[in-house]
Amino acid sequence: MTMMASGIRMRRPTAGDGSRVWRLLRTAGGLDVNTPYSYIMLCDLFGDSCVLAEAEGEPVGFVSALRLPERNDTLFVWQVAVHPSARGRGLAKAMLRELLGRRTEIRYVEATISPSNGASQALFRSLARERGCVCRVTAGYAAELFPKGQTHEEEERYRVGPL
Numbered sequence: 001m002t003m004m005a006s007g008i009r010m011r012r013p014t015a016g017d018g019s020r021v022w023r024l025l026r027t028a029g030g031l032d033v034n035t036p037y038s039y040i041m042l043c044d045l046f047g048d049s050c051v052l053a054e055a056e057g058e059p060v061g062f063v064s065a066l067r068l069p070e071r072n073d074t075l076f077v078w079q080v081a082v083h084p085s086a087r088g089r090g091l092a093k094a095m096l097r098e099l100l101g102r103r104t105e106i107r108y109v110e111a112t113i114s115p116s117n118g119a120s121q122a123l124f125r126s127l128a129r130e131r132g133c134v135c136r137v138t139a140g141y142a143a144e145l146f147p148k149g150q151t152h153e154e155e156e157r158y159r160v161g162p163l
C-alpha cells in the first residue's frame, strides 16, 4: 500500500473491490464501462498489474494493466480512471508510478487512447518526458473494428519506452 501526500491510498485490488471499481468507471466517464464481472475478474486474477486508489475508503482511481505474454517486457495499460473529485492532483501518474514500481523488468508501457481522451494522451506523454524516453503514437484500433451501430472512436496506440 502506498500513501500519497493528499491522503489517497493506492493498493493492489482484490475481487471484493470489483463492484466498486465498476461504479467508479461509470462515474469517471470517457471510458468503456465493461461488465461488473470483468472488473471482479481483473481485480482477482490480474490484481498484481492493477492499482486501486481510495480516499477515505472510497475508490477515486483505478488502473488496469496486463503484461503482454509475447512481449513480457511490455505492460499494456487497459484503463486509467480518476473520479472527478480527485482530478488535478497527479493521481493518474501516481498510479502508473505505483504500478511500474512493482515490476522492474517492464521496459515499455503501451496503451490505446481515443482522440477525445486528452487526459490520457497527456499522461503518457508526461510519463515519457519523466523517464527521458520516447512516446510513439501509431495506428491502433480503427473505428471500423467496433460493431456497427455502436459508435466508438478509433483507438491510437501509445508506446512509451525504453524506460
Ligand SMILES: CC(=O)NCC[C@H](N)C(=O)O
Binding pocket: 030, 031, 032, 033, 077, 078, 079, 080, 081, 111, 112, 113, 114, 120, 155
Ligand atoms: C489508457 C486508457 O484509459 N485507455 C482507454 C481504452 C478504452 N477506450 C477503454 O475505455 O477501455
